[in-house]
Amino acid sequence: MNKIDELRNAHAQGFLSDEDFANRLSFLTSADNRNQQPENTSSLSSEATDLAKRLMKSDMATDMAAGAVGGAVIASVIPILGTGTGAIVGAAVGAFKNFTKSR
Structure with missing residues (x-):
């Protein structure tokens, strides 16, 4: 019981x-x-x-991660934008770069 x-x-x-x-x-x-x-x-x-782990093996994820890091670094010195906004814009640029890459 x-x-x-x-x-x-x-x-x-x-x-x-x-x-x-x-x-x-x-x-x-x-x-x-x-x-x-x-x-x-x-x-x-x-x-x-x-x-x-599966996502990080894809080309798009690595391009987006690289873009996010670059965007965050660049935007962190711009007072209005900030690190988060830079990371988002950088990830979008990385995704765009991946889509337009010739295969």
Whole structure:
């Protein structure tokens, strides 16, 4: 018998009020969800890592990354633009360069 079944039995026998039963049941189910998160998180992070590895092997990703770094460096000295904007523009230029490259 698990803890949730024990709670239900105690409630059915009158040892727990409705409010106390609801609070304890809510706590137990949220604790169960917390125990399951590391599994889901680790599988998600491994999938993201695999995807990132596959993407970085593509020509477009390397062109975009190079463009983003160059754009960020150049735009970081321009007060209005900033590093983030420069990275976005640089990545777009890198993608454009990849699309117009002769194959």
